[in-house]
Amino acid sequence: MTSLALQRALQPPWRTFSWSSFTLALPTLQSLWELLPPIVLAVPKKKVSHSRKAMRSAHKGLKDKLNIVHCPGCGQPKLAHHACRSCYDSIISQLRRDSKREQQS
Numbered sequence: 001m002t003s004l005a006l007q008r009a010l011q012p013p014w015r016t017f018s019w020s021s022f023t024l025a026l027p028t029l030q031s032l033w034e035l036l037p038p039i040v041l042a043v044p045k046k047k048v049s050h051s052r053k054a055m056r057s058a059h060k061g062l063k064d065k066l067n068i069v070h071c072p073g074c075g076q077p078k079l080a081h082h083a084c085r086s087c088y089d090s091i092i093s094q095l096r097r098d099s100k101r102e103q104q105s
Contacts, residue, residue: 071084
Protein backbone atom coordinates (compact mmCIF):
# COMPACT_ATOMS: atom_id res chain seq x y z
CA MET A 1 0.00 0.00 0.00
CA THR A 2 1.12 3.48 -0.69
CA SER A 3 1.37 5.98 2.10
CA LEU A 4 -1.64 7.94 0.81
CA ALA A 5 -3.82 4.82 0.68
CA LEU A 6 -2.64 3.84 4.16
CA GLN A 7 -3.53 7.27 5.53
CA ARG A 8 -7.03 7.02 4.02
CA ALA A 9 -7.52 3.53 5.47
CA LEU A 10 -6.57 4.70 8.96
CA GLN A 11 -8.75 7.82 8.76
CA PRO A 12 -12.05 7.71 10.70
CA PRO A 13 -15.20 7.48 8.56
CA TRP A 14 -16.19 11.04 9.49
CA ARG A 15 -14.55 14.39 9.26
CA THR A 16 -14.72 16.90 12.06
CA PHE A 17 -14.79 20.61 11.50
CA SER A 18 -14.31 22.76 14.53
CA TRP A 19 -14.44 26.44 15.09
CA SER A 20 -13.89 28.22 18.36
CA SER A 21 -16.83 26.65 20.23
CA PHE A 22 -18.69 24.82 17.46
CA THR A 23 -17.86 21.28 16.33
CA LEU A 24 -19.49 19.62 13.34
CA ALA A 25 -18.97 15.95 12.43
CA LEU A 26 -19.92 15.03 8.86
CA PRO A 27 -19.74 11.50 7.45
CA THR A 28 -17.56 10.98 4.41
CA LEU A 29 -19.21 9.36 1.43
CA GLN A 30 -17.32 6.93 -0.75
CA SER A 31 -19.96 7.05 -3.46
CA LEU A 32 -23.49 8.17 -4.26
CA TRP A 33 -24.79 4.68 -3.34
CA GLU A 34 -24.12 5.34 0.33
CA LEU A 35 -26.15 8.55 0.22
CA LEU A 36 -29.19 7.27 -1.67
CA PRO A 37 -30.74 3.82 -1.29
CA PRO A 38 -31.16 1.88 -4.55
CA ILE A 39 -34.96 2.24 -4.45
CA VAL A 40 -34.69 6.00 -4.93
CA LEU A 41 -32.80 5.54 -8.17
CA ALA A 42 -35.43 3.26 -9.76
CA VAL A 43 -37.17 5.45 -12.33
CA PRO A 44 -38.64 4.61 -15.74
CA LYS A 45 -36.35 5.20 -18.70
CA LYS A 46 -39.09 6.42 -21.05
CA LYS A 47 -42.61 7.78 -20.86
CA VAL A 48 -45.36 5.16 -21.01
CA SER A 49 -47.67 6.00 -23.90
CA HIS A 50 -51.45 6.17 -23.56
CA SER A 51 -51.80 3.08 -25.76
CA ARG A 52 -49.43 0.96 -23.63
CA LYS A 53 -51.08 2.17 -20.44
CA ALA A 54 -54.52 1.27 -21.84
CA MET A 55 -53.31 -2.18 -22.94
CA ARG A 56 -51.91 -2.85 -19.47
CA SER A 57 -55.24 -2.06 -17.81
CA ALA A 58 -57.50 -3.62 -20.45
CA HIS A 59 -58.43 -6.57 -18.24
CA LYS A 60 -59.81 -4.29 -15.52
CA GLY A 61 -63.16 -3.65 -17.21
CA LEU A 62 -66.61 -4.17 -15.72
CA LYS A 63 -68.02 -7.67 -15.71
CA ASP A 64 -71.61 -8.82 -15.95
CA LYS A 65 -73.41 -9.91 -12.79
CA LEU A 66 -74.36 -13.57 -13.01
CA ASN A 67 -75.93 -13.93 -9.57
CA ILE A 68 -79.15 -11.94 -10.10
CA VAL A 69 -82.31 -13.66 -8.82
CA HIS A 70 -85.90 -12.58 -8.17
CA CYS A 71 -87.01 -11.72 -4.64
CA PRO A 72 -89.50 -14.31 -3.35
CA GLY A 73 -91.35 -11.59 -1.38
CA CYS A 74 -91.94 -8.93 -4.03
CA GLY A 75 -90.56 -10.41 -7.26
CA GLN A 76 -88.07 -7.61 -7.97
CA PRO A 77 -84.55 -8.49 -9.18
CA LYS A 78 -81.84 -8.62 -6.48
CA LEU A 79 -78.39 -10.07 -5.94
CA ALA A 80 -78.29 -13.59 -4.54
CA HIS A 81 -77.70 -13.74 -0.77
CA HIS A 82 -78.58 -10.03 -0.41
CA ALA A 83 -81.71 -8.34 0.90
CA CYS A 84 -84.10 -6.88 -1.66
CA ARG A 85 -84.07 -3.08 -1.53
CA SER A 86 -87.84 -2.61 -1.54
CA CYS A 87 -88.41 -5.32 1.09
CA TYR A 88 -85.61 -3.87 3.24
CA ASP A 89 -87.12 -0.38 3.03
CA SER A 90 -90.56 -1.64 4.03
CA ILE A 91 -89.16 -3.60 7.00
CA ILE A 92 -87.10 -0.61 8.22
CA SER A 93 -90.05 1.79 7.90
CA GLN A 94 -92.27 -0.63 9.85
CA LEU A 95 -89.64 -0.94 12.61
CA ARG A 96 -89.38 2.86 12.86
CA ARG A 97 -93.16 3.20 13.12
CA ASP A 98 -93.25 0.57 15.88
CA SER A 99 -90.44 2.25 17.82
CA LYS A 100 -92.23 5.64 17.61
CA ARG A 101 -95.44 4.06 18.95
CA GLU A 102 -93.54 2.55 21.87
CA GLN A 103 -91.89 5.89 22.70
CA GLN A 104 -95.22 7.74 22.60
CA SER A 105 -96.97 5.29 24.90
